[in-house]
Amino acid sequence: MDQFNKNVYKREGIFDEFTGSCLGKLIIMAVVILGFCVLAIISVPSENEMFAETEDNIRQCIQDNIEKKGDIVDELVWNIGRSFSAADSTLDNKEALEAFAKYNTIDVFRHSLYSTARLSNSTHPEGVRVAVGLFGFVISTVHYSDIVLDFGPVRGNYDDQLIKPDNVPEEMPEENLGDTTSTHSFDNSDN
Numbered sequence: 799m800d801q802f803n804k805n806v807y808k809r810e811g812i813f814d815e816f817t818g819s820c821l822g823k824l825i826i827m828a829v830v831i832l833g834f835c836v837l838a839i840i841s842v843p844s845e846n847e848m849f850a851e852t853e854d855n856i857r858q859c860i861q862d863n864i865e866k867k868g869d870i871v872d873e874l875v876w877n878i879g880r881s882f883s884a885a886d887s888t889l890d891n892k893e894a895l896e897a898f899a900k901y902n903t904i905d906v907f908r909h910s911l912y913s914t915a916r917l918s919n920s921t922h923p924e925g926v927r928v929a930v931g932l933f934g935f936v937i938s939t940v941h942y943s944d945i946v947l948d949f950g951p952v953r954g955n956y957d958d959q960l961i962k963p964d965n966v967p968e969e970m971p972e973e974n975l976g977d978t979t980s981t982h983s984f985d986n987s988d989n
Contacts, residue, residue: 838911843931845913848906851936852915852929856904856945857885860894863942873941880938897947904928919946 816822843851858880862868868876902919912932916925917940928940 835911838933841934842908842911842913843934843936845906845908848913848915848929848931848936849904851931852904852906852938852940854885855880855929855936855938855940856898856917857895858883859938859940859942860891860898860945860947861885864891864894868942870941877938877940880940881936894947898945901946917944921946 810818817826855877859873859876862876902917905916905918905925907914907916912930914927914931915929915936917928918925922944926944928938928944930937930939
């Protein structure tokens with residue numbers, strides 16, 4: 799109650815009492831959160847939009863890393879920029895983009911409040927998240943290390959040995975290691 803003067807008291811209204819109570823604050827917070835959830839459900843990016851934006855972000859990632867390899871901080875800053883820009887079509891490296899299309903696949907998954915795009919390849923067969931769509935906006939999370947652009951055998955042919963015989967001598971020189979089978983006894987008779 800607010801006191802205006804000593805003789806007259808004004809009682810608070812029901813709305814003021816409701817917003818001042820703990821239950822009222824909880825109900826208002828729940829309504830605000832419910833409103834954000836409804837807005838998120840309505841504005842989830844479509845599958846086509848997610849795919850196109852993710853492909854554009856990956857094209858920008860390839861362009862950025864061909865010019866200069868970046869570390870984790872560079873990738874974070876570049877991802878923020880990629881979310882707000884489009885790839886420059888004059889800088890496209892056709893060989894890298896063809897290799898990307900050959901060795902990588904983008905899968906879009908729609909969830910109730912958001913959607914995600916995952917990049918699958920031989921390095922990440924289960925897929926790695928490269929974009930998140932929320933409130934009609936696609937946020938890039940792609941890193942250059944997630945992308946496979948070159949695919950080849952690690953060892954050569956299947957029957958090849960890891961260590962080539964021309965580098966290893968045929969016989970290892972025998973070293974005098976002494977008697978390795980002798981037992982040691984500790985004699986405490988000196989004490």
